[in-house]
Amino acid sequence: MQRDIACLRNIGIRSSVDVGVSACLARIVDVVDGARSAGRGRAHAVPAITFGWTPLSGWLAGEATSTTLVEDDDALDGALFILDGARGTAESAEAALRAARARKTPCVAFIDDVGDVADLEAMAAALEQELLSPSVLVHVPWRDDDGVHVIDVLEQRLVLEREGGRARELRHVPPGARHVVARMRRRIVEACAEHDETVRGASAVGIDVGAYELARALRKATSAREASVIPVTCGSLRARRGVGLLLDALASYLPSPAERPPALGSDPRRGVAVARFARGADAVSARAFASTDDRELGRLTWLRVQSGTLRTREPLLVLPSDRRGALEQLFISSRGGFERIEEAGPGSVVCATGFPEVSAGETLSDPRAPVVFARTSAPGPKRRSTPAGTHAT
Numbered sequence: 001m002q003r004d005i006a007c008l009r010n011i012g013i014r015s016s017v018d019v020g021v022s023a024c025l026a027r028i029v030d031v032v033d034g035a036r037s038a039g040r041g042r043a044h045a046v047p048a049i050t051f052g053w054t055p056l057s058g059w060l061a062g063e064a065t066s067t068t069l070v071e072d073d074d075a076l077d078g079a080l081f082i083l084d085g086a087r088g089t090a091e092s093a094e095a096a097l098r099a100a101r102a103r104k105t106p107c108v109a110f111i112d113d114v115g116d117v118a119d120l121e122a123m124a125a126a127l128e129q130e131l132l133s134p135s136v137l138v139h140v141p142w143r144d145d146d147g148v149h150v151i152d153v154l155e156q157r158l159v160l161e162r163e164g165g166r167a168r169e170l171r172h173v174p175p176g177a178r179h180v181v182a183r184m185r186r187r188i189v190e191a192c193a194e195h196d197e198t199v200r201g202a203s204a205v206g207i208d209v210g211a212y213e214l215a216r217a218l219r220k221a222t223s224a225r226e227a228s229v230i231p232v233t234c235g236s237l238r239a240r241r242g243v244g245l246l247l248d249a250l251a252s253y254l255p256s257p258a259e260r261p262p263a264l265g266s267d268p269r270r271g272v273a274v275a276r277f278a279r280g281a282d283a284v285s286a287r288a289f290a291s292t293d294d295r296e297l298g299r300l301t302w303l304r305v306q307s308g309t310l311r312t313r314e315p316l317l318v319l320p321s322d323r324r325g326a327l328e329q330l331f332i333s334s335r336g337g338f339e340r341i342e343e344a345g346p347g348s349v350v351c352a353t354g355f356p357e358v359s360a361g362e363t364l365s366d367p368r369a370p371v372v373f374a375r376t377s378a379p380g381p382k383r384r385s386t387p388a389g390t391h392a393t
Contacts, residue, residue: 005258005278007065008347009250010075010304014096015082024082024237025049025069029335031165031243047071047290047302048349050332056168056244057155058252059215065251068349072289072360074375075304075349078106078254080246085114085123085234094130101131106223106254110246111234114141117180124232135230136188136218138253139245142177150235150242151177153184154211154218165244185214191229192217215252223255257347263287263306265363265373268319274371276307278346283369284308284316288362292351297329297338300351301358306373308366310350311343317367318358324367328354 015024032051048070055061070076079100100107109127114120117140128135139150142158150159151173158177160169173181189209193200196217202209209217221229231253235242262275263285276285290302303310313326331338331351344350358364361375 003066003345003348005280005345005347006256007060007063007251008256009065009067009254010070010077010257010347010349011067011250011254012071012073012076012079013069013082014079014100016084027237027240028069028243028247031240031247033335046292046333046351048075048333048351050334050349053247053251055248055251057152057211057248059212059219060251061248067247067250070289070304070349072302072304073103073105074287074373075289075302076105077257077260077347078108078250080250081107081109082237083109083111083123083127085111085119097127097131101133104225104228106228107230108222108246108249108253109135109230109232110242111232113236113238114234116141116143117177120232120234127230127232131230133228133230134191134221135232136191137184137234138188138218138231138249139233139235139242140177140180140184141234142174144174148236148239148241150245151181152245153181153188154214156181156185156211159245161241161244164240165242165247168244188214188218192221194227195221195224195229219253219255222253223259225261263373265371268370268372276371276373279307280309280345282307282346283366284310284314285363285365285369285371285373286310287373288358288364289360291358291360294338297331297353299356300331300353301355302351303344303349303364305344305346305348305350307346309343309345310348310364312352312354315367316355316364317370318355319363319365319370319372321357321359321362323355323357325355327352 032053048068050068052066054064111123124135138153142149142151152159156173157170189203193203199209199217233246233249257278262277264275267274285306286303288301288303292300294300312330317324330341363373365371
């Protein structure tokens with residue numbers, strides 16, 4: 001099952017809010033699935049969960065995207081940090097943010113349950129001071145007689161969400177918020193001008209930059225290797241407010257696997273360093289990052305495909321243990337269960353049966369083009385089993 005790599009996102013969630021990562025994931029997927037997921041499926045019992053989302057805003061608006069929320073640092077391309085707007089950022093979240101920045105991982109921050117615009121600006125300023133990276137507000141809260149809503153700064157529209165964030169009504173920015181939105185939009189333009197010539201040129205002559213062009217420029221600025229920008233969004237996980245806009249931001253501003261640097265490894269035959277790019281026509285290589293025991297499927301090996309196309313029943317070499325074999329079955333893990341597939345392209349995060357002794361950190365590759373990837377993070381804990389009754393065909 002090949003998927004457009006430009007529409008793939010492999011993202012890790014780090015949270016400082018009291019609901020925890022599992023509940024954050026459940027609420028995000030609830031917005032995606034709506035009532036269909038109520039009372040069924042699983043929360044975060046597996047190392048990776050994939051779901052589809054079609055953004056309603058941003059440069060990918062109307063395009064079907066596939067997002068995998070994955071725990072392992074070596075399997076992700078970007079990170080979502082959910083920070084507590086009511087209690088402030090926990091030290092553990094700050095440490096995780098610093099680690100992500102040290103790894104040059106593109107990041108988006110979601111401020112949960114923030115009180116007002118002033119509080120949001122204060123948290124964004126503290127984030128910037130702590131990480132020495134520009135942070136820009138792409139969404140801000142707004143309270144009126146109808147309740148609390150979110151303003152989209154790039155679109156310059158007040159967003160009224162329907163159906164849990166899957167449908168929206170756009171209105172003009174209220175007069176009392178226009179100066180705030182204008183100021184924050186100038187801040188985005190200034191940050192993007194450092195990384196995008198079109199925005200820099202338009203800004204220099206006083207031409208307004210459209211929302212589409214600015215979103216693409218912000219994506220480039222977020223993925224920059226040096227002095228990258230952190231887009232900051234806001235809302236409420238409990239009220240499911242702003243979650244749809246958050247999903248749009250993840251698709252718009254975080255990179256696809258093809259936009260990340262190549263995976264670096266070594267060729268054990270020649271003893272030289274090699275790079276594997278996220279291209280389907282290249283020799284296949286995949287990194288194992290976890291294993292679980294499923295009650296029906298047995299031992300599952302969780303893989304991030306780095307290059308080429310991974311297929312069942314094709315010969316593979318496992319390194320550094322130097323064993324040969326083939327995968328029996330491939331699956332994508334979703335909230336509802338496992339979807340069986342026959343092949344997975346570069347950037348895909350999948351699980352497989354076969355090779356029961358593969359350990360986290362080992363590499364699977366084409367025997368004709370062997371490679372060993374160095375692990376840069378500690379392997380995650382092994383889970384004993386995944387819930388019963390969650391299998392899909």
